[in-house]
Amino acid sequence: MKKQDILNLKLNPTDKPDYYYLVIDEYILILAFMPFYRLAIMSSVTYKKSLADYLNRLYIHNDDIRRAYLIEHDLGIVLNYRRMDQKEFEAILKNLVITLKELNIHTVDRFTKQPGVLYPAFMAEDIEIVSRQSFAKQEREHQPKKSKNTGLLSALLLGLIGSWMFAHYHKLGLIVSLSGIILGLCTFFGYLWLGERMDKKGIISSVVISAVNLLIGQVFATAISIKDGLAASTKNTMHLSIFETLPLVPHFLVEQDVVSAMIPYLAFTLLLAIITILICFHFYKKAHLLKNTYILYDQR
Numbered sequence: 001m002k003k004q005d006i007l008n009l010k011l012n013p014t015d016k017p018d019y020y021y022l023v024i025d026e027y028i029l030i031l032a033f034m035p036f037y038r039l040a041i042m043s044s045v046t047y048k049k050s051l052a053d054y055l056n057r058l059y060i061h062n063d064d065i066r067r068a069y070l071i072e073h074d075l076g077i078v079l080n081y082r083r084m085d086q087k088e089f090e091a092i093l094k095n096l097v098i099t100l101k102e103l104n105i106h107t108v109d110r111f112t113k114q115p116g117v118l119y120p121a122f123m124a125e126d127i128e129i130v131s132r133q134s135f136a137k138q139e140r141e142h143q144p145k146k147s148k149n150t151g152l153l154s155a156l157l158l159g160l161i162g163s164w165m166f167a168h169y170h171k172l173g174l175i176v177s178l179s180g181i182i183l184g185l186c187t188f189f190g191y192l193w194l195g196e197r198m199d200k201k202g203i204i205s206s207v208v209i210s211a212v213n214l215l216i217g218q219v220f221a222t223a224i225s226i227k228d229g230l231a232a233s234t235k236n237t238m239h240l241s242i243f244e245t246l247p248l249v250p251h252f253l254v255e256q257d258v259v260s261a262m263i264p265y266l267a268f269t270l271l272l273a274i275i276t277i278l279i280c281f282h283f284y285k286k287a288h289l290l291k292n293t294y295i296l297y298d299q300r
Helices: 003-007 051-059 087-101 133-141 149-168 170-194 202-233 240-254 257-285
Strands: 021-024 027-033 037-045 065-071 074-080 117-124 126-130 294-296
Touching: 003 087, 021 087, 027 087, 027 117, 027 126, 037 126, 051 065, 051 074, 051 087, 074 087, 126 133, 126 149, 133 294, 149 170, 149 202, 170 202, 170 257, 202 240, 202 257, 240 294
Parallel strands: none
Antiparallel strands: 021 027, 027 037, 037 074, 065 074, 117 126, 117 294
């Protein structure tokens, strides 16, 4: 049997890829396609030892069942659908529902463990079976715990790693622009470290912070150049620290020749930082597209 054969059973899609739900009578079953041709049939039900015994027998007598369990209120059957035909699969679903009816088993709320009028719901990253009350409660309680301001601070601090690399390796010439990759990575993940989830505002903030950190790196790079220049011109008789040469930096940064020389380095480094941030955001968005999402599937 192929995946499409199962989908032809008119499964209801969810917003999570490869996750579906099926309502048979009053029972809600969650179906999840997994790698290596495996399919998980899951639900939240009232616990009875007789149901656990039925699942154990199902696992023992069917070679295509990879796992069958009832842990507290979590029911699950994992099977290899590639080795089954459609009739065999439909028989497993039918017999499961018949058994649930015979044993007077009910579908229960994932949070309260109580039966009632229930619905499948997409909550954050999971598919749950809940009542409207539980859905509303979970939706209200699911609030971001992190602050945007702390995200900006952590991005600025972690981005200093890229600033240090730009200042320390500025003598390498245009190669130093590769530090923009490190700067972009540090700023992006620094924002996520203590901040909210990444969005368009986060991207703009990351780019601005990268530019600020890059200017900080340029200031220290200039201070290092002044320090080395003074040491060379005085034949190593003047030993100044970087912090002692920092007050001299503004005098150099206003000279047109110095500005013209450093703009290509700054522009290329910032460009690499922006490209890195955008690439990270592409993969982040793909992986976190459904995070913080709450959807109730009302099939009634």
